[in-house]
Amino acid sequence: MARQKGIIKIQGKIGGMSFYRQNGEYLVREAGGVSAERMRTDPAFARTRENQAEFAEAGRQGKLIRTAFRNSLAGAPTGSSAARLTQRLMKVLQADTTNGRGERTVSDGDLALVTGFEFNGKAGLDSTLFSEVSLGFDDTAEELTVSASVVPVTDVVAPAGATHFRVRSAVASLDFGEGKLKSAFAVSSEFGVKEGTAQAVSLVTAYDKALSAHTLALVGIEFLQEVNGMMYPLRNGAFNALQLRGYHSAV
Structure with missing residues (x-):
């Protein structure tokens, strides 16, 4: 120096x-700094290369998941979700007991570990919607049914300014090896946040087990404001929650 x-x-x-x-x-x-050639070939950096390979795998599959749910993610702020999802998928692939270090994959890991992941880091589904939400995967019909009975005034924590809300669901069949996907989404009708009676929610979406055995389900809630009979998204979706609610393996 x-x-x-x-x-x-x-x-x-x-x-x-x-x-x-x-x-x-x-x-x-x-x-x-270490030269790229040394990093690529020196045995002393074997662990580093393995970590880099697995981090790249987690990042690549996280992008596939975000792409599959892009229609739903457009309704909420997800600025930090890419990095947080990569971290969660690192745990998934580290649960792979088939492949060696540096070759572990998301598809051979424990994908159930993504359950509960929140795309909106500032609004969680479990702290916004207190109704029990049921997921039913039917491999014969290849359909996911998301159902709930919601009493808005007691089961929904609505932000100031919200007059209505709706529940959304999405399902994605994901071929992590080939990078292929097929997804579908559904949205409920609007419910008033001050309703005191139970409102039935039943959303059906189709998945494709021929494309992949791996299926992920998303459940979310979005808030609206009614003005002169028109519904408007509330504050650019800042309070909308989107959670990876379930994983299903059609094997």
């Missing part, structure tokens, strides 16, 4: 030297 002298101070890399500022001083040192 050496100090920079002269009127003009530099920050960045030039040639093999790295110029930087630390504690108010401008310093210079030889650029460090």
Whole structure:
């Protein structure tokens, strides 16, 4: 490490030297770091390569899941969901007992571990909708039925300004190996947040077990405001909850 002298101070890399500022001083040192070739071939970095491969696998499959549910995700802020979903999928592939380190996959892991994942990190379904939500997978009809009985005034925590809400569901068949997917979604009618009687919710969506044995189900709630007979999304969906509610393996 050496100090920079002269009127003009530099920050960045030039040639093999790295110029930087630390504690108010401008310093210079030889650029460090491990070369790409060494990282790729040196046995000392075997664990690093394995970790990188599995992190890439988790990120790739997280993108596939987000793509499958893109129609539903458009209704809520999901800025941090990509990173959080990758972290959750790392746990999934680490549960793979078939493949060795660096080769473990999401499809051979425990996909049930994604259950409960919230796409909106600031609004959770379990703290917004207190009704019991049932998921019924029918492999014969290849249909998912999401059902609930909701008493809005007691079962729904509605934000200020909301006059109505609706429940949504989505299902996705995911071929993680080939990167293929098939998804469908359904939305309930609007219910007033001050309704005191039970409202029946039953949403049916189709999945494709021929495409993949892996099926994920999403359940969410979105809030609306009625103005002059028209329904408008409330505050850009900031309070809408979207949760990966279940995993099903059609085997």
